[in-house]
Amino acid sequence: MNSVADAIDRLAESSDKTLSQSRRTLANIDALTAEDSPMGYELSVTLKELGAAARSIRLLATELERRPDALIRGNPAEEGRQ
Numbered sequence: 001m002n003s004v005a006d007a008i009d010r011l012a013e014s015s016d017k018t019l020s021q022s023r024r025t026l027a028n029i030d031a032l033t034a035e036d037s038p039m040g041y042e043l044s045v046t047l048k049e050l051g052a053a054a055r056s057i058r059l060l061a062t063e064l065e066r067r068p069d070a071l072i073r074g075n076p077a078e079e080g081r082q
Contacts, residue, residue, distance in 0.1 A: 032039040063070055 031037060033043060034040050035044075067073075
């Protein structure tokens, strides 16, 4: 019975250490991703750029669905200029 109690004590100590480390890790993540932190700013800029890239890809996909030869022939408005 004593070994079970010892095992429970070791488990409790280990759990306390894990919880403490988890709290420190979350505090670091909060500090890194806060709106006024450099990382938060960079994350915001990156997400905006990803949004713009996704919109561009959607526009390209729509154009290619409408005109599958657009990559080969180009913009029809430019044909008269050549």
